[in-house]
Amino acid sequence: MKLGPWEIVAILAVVLIIFGVGKLPQAMGQLGKGIRNFKKAASGEDTDSEKSESKKGKDTAKDSDSINASSTKQG
Secondary structure: OOOOHHHHHHHHHHHHHHHHHHHHHHHHHHHHHHHHHHHHHHHOOOOHHHHHHHHHHHHHHHHHHHHHHHHHHHO
């Protein structure tokens, strides 16, 4: 099944309407990350960078929790 140029334009128009201009780059970035992670998992690659990113995310969450706790104590 081949998609013609008009079908592609219609699909892109629907995506633009759904996500809007502002969130479209963010949505496509997340889609790209998801595809990249899927390919790595399918090929069996397990890198340390993924583990360090997950640790950074946990550290950031702890920092934001401590900031929220200190701001509620002061306010």
